[in-house]
Amino acid sequence: MSDRDITAALQAALMKAYPLPEYATFFEVGDATGGRHSRWADAVSMAIWPSRGLTITGFELKASRSDWLREKKKPEKSCAIQRYCNRWALITAPNVIMPGELPETWGHAELVSNRLMWRTPAPALTPEPLDAPFVASLLRRCGQASEALIAKRIADVTADARAEQEQRIQRAVQDATERTSSAAAAVAKFKEATGIDLSSWNAEKVGVDFAAFSTFMSARDSARWNQMTTCAEQMRRIADKLDLAVKAMAETGITEEAEA
Numbered sequence: 001m002s003d004r005d006i007t008a009a010l011q012a013a014l015m016k017a018y019p020l021p022e023y024a025t026f027f028e029v030g031d032a033t034g035g036r037h038s039r040w041a042d043a044v045s046m047a048i049w050p051s052r053g054l055t056i057t058g059f060e061l062k063a064s065r066s067d068w069l070r071e072k073k074k075p076e077k078s079c080a081i082q083r084y085c086n087r088w089a090l091i092t093a094p095n096v097i098m099p100g101e102l103p104e105t106w107g108h109a110e111l112v113s114n115r116l117m118w119r120t121p122a123p124a125l126t127p128e129p130l131d132a133p134f135v136a137s138l139l140r141r142c143g144q145a146s147e148a149l150i151a152k153r154i155a156d157v158t159a160d161a162r163a164e165q166e167q168r169i170q171r172a173v174q175d176a177t178e179r180t181s182s183a184a185a186a187v188a189k190f191k192e193a194t195g196i197d198l199s200s201w202n203a204e205k206v207g208v209d210f211a212a213f214s215t216f217m218s219a220r221d222s223a224r225w226n227q228m229t230t231c232a233e234q235m236r237r238i239a240d241k242l243d244l245a246v247k248a249m250a251e252t253g254i255t256e257e258a259e260a
């Protein structure tokens with residue numbers, strides 16, 4: 001994955017760890033607006049609920065070790081916004097930061113399976129009161145944060161739809177494969193019974209008339225049905241004659257005991 005893709009994954013994981021409506025999270029936040037800004041933070045999240053302390057946490061997101069080493073060479077870069085934050089943390093991909101490199105005032109979380117795993121809790125800081133230029137910078141990012149949420153939702157829905165479509169395709173392929181296997185088994189069984197290989201058999205070449213064959217099968221089934229019907233009618237006539245004979249014998253006083 002490119003650094004850009006990894007950064008997007010870090011942003012998505014951060015929004016998952018600091019979700020609305022508990023938190024408001026903004027990306028690429030300056031220390032002021034217009035020409036007055038001098039430094040940027042990769043992300044700033046503010047707790048909205050009083051139960052979360054209404055605290056502000058600043059973040060630096062690093063997708064690669066080279067990116068982190070550049071940041072490490074300029075420790076003053078974070079101070080411009082860190083001074084307004086209750087906590088400050090580094091969010092990285094795996095294996096970006098080595099032991100002993102994390103500043104004392106920073107926490108560290110690592111991306112693991114699309115979630116943030118805290119390696120070092122962010123220590124509490126003593127922030128300065130917010131000033132108007134910094135608040136204006138946060139407010140400018142409100143719309144962009146909403147757009148990021150919408151874009152992520154669209155991406156998630158698209159991914160789900162693609163996965164569902166792939167599952168439907170796999171099921172269709174499996175069903176077709178099973179039908180093909182069943183047909184192949186039937187052809188093999190027919191060949192074993194008749195010696196005819198249907199997979200390479202040319203009916204016209206051997207002079208088979210399938211229409212006539214279909215007519216024959218229908219007539220054969222019809223003949224069997226007619227034979228059974230005729231037999232049933234004959235048996236009913238015989239039974240009727242036997243009933244008449246028994247009745248006549250009873251009227252003349254002839255019984256089995258008398259015959260005995």
